[in-house]
Amino acid sequence: MRKLENSELNRMSIDDFKEASKTPLIIVLDDIRSLNNIGSVFRTSDAFLIEKIFLCGITATPPNKEIHKTALGATETVAWEHSENVLEVIEELKSEGIKVFAIEQVESSVFLQNFEIEKNQKYALVFGNEVFGVSQRAVEISDGTIEIPQLGTKHSLNIAVSAGIVIWDFFKKMR
Numbered sequence: 001m002r003k004l005e006n007s008e009l010n011r012m013s014i015d016d017f018k019e020a021s022k023t024p025l026i027i028v029l030d031d032i033r034s035l036n037n038i039g040s041v042f043r044t045s046d047a048f049l050i051e052k053i054f055l056c057g058i059t060a061t062p063p064n065k066e067i068h069k070t071a072l073g074a075t076e077t078v079a080w081e082h083s084e085n086v087l088e089v090i091e092e093l094k095s096e097g098i099k100v101f102a103i104e105q106v107e108s109s110v111f112l113q114n115f116e117i118e119k120n121q122k123y124a125l126v127f128g129n130e131v132f133g134v135s136q137r138a139v140e141i142s143d144g145t146i147e148i149p150q151l152g153t154k155h156s157l158n159i160a161v162s163a164g165i166v167i168w169d170f171f172k173k174m175r
Contacts, residue, residue: 039070
């Protein structure tokens, strides 16, 4: 077994990425404090050809040296937009026919492994603040909630880890 060289990875150019057919998935980051988490979500979104990221509230925006440190250029490929108000973003996405799901631990949430993708449906996933999670109001106006099952003592995952798990699961189900 031989580790592949970078030249063997068939990486897309920035222009090719922008022209590529995207995974019909939008990521909404609300009040994310950690610039490293933001950069990690950009990098994961690049890996799975995510359509767009909304950076809401206090979530920092590119260009930013600390975001770039973990994004490694993904802020140049993945489309993004900033909005002060996550509730307005959720309402706008829903008005466009996009199903919005908060990733949060709530009553009647659906476990990720049990969530069924509707064919030809675009989705948006809302990830909340590192300490407080997705706001109650954002949960209430979302179409539903998805929970990552956790069996240990913490029942708390880093937002970048949560995004990676959920994006990968949606990508598998959509493709």
